[in-house]
Amino acid sequence: VARMGGDEFLAVLPEATQAExxxxxxxxxxxxxxxxxxxxxxxxxxxxxxxxxxRLDTLSTxxxxxxxxxxxMYRMKExxxxxxxx
Numbered sequence: 001v002a003r004m005g006g007d008e009f010l011a012v013l014p015e016a017t018q019a020e021x022x023x024x025x026x027x028x029x030x031x032x033x034x035x036x037x038x039x040x041x042x043x044x045x046x047x048x049x050x051x052x053x054x055r056l057d058t059l060s061t062x063x064x065x066x067x068x069x070x071x072x073m074y075r076m077k078e079x080x081x082x083x084x085x086x
Contacts, residue, residue: 010066018053024051048076049076050070050073052065052069
C-alpha cells in the first residue's frame with residue numbers, strides 16, 4: 001500500500017483475481033465501519049475504493065493501470081454519494 005497523494009492510496013495485490021480484489025475492498029470497508037463504531041468522534045472515516053485486475057501483457061504501463069483504477073474509484077465514489085442523496 002502506498003500513498004499516491006492527498007487522501008489517495010494505492011494497494012497492489014500481485015496475482016489477485018477480481019473476486020480477491022473485491023474481497024479486499026469489502027474487508028477494508030468492514031474494518032472502517034468497525035473503526036467508526038468503536039471510536040467516539042464527530043465524524044466518520046470513509047473511503048471510495050476502485051479495483052482493476054490486469055496482466056502486464058494487456059495493460060502496457062503501470063500508469064495506465066493506475067488511471068483505470070482511479071476511474072473505478074471515482075465511479076464508486078459517485079455511487080456512494082448518490083446513495084446518500086436518496
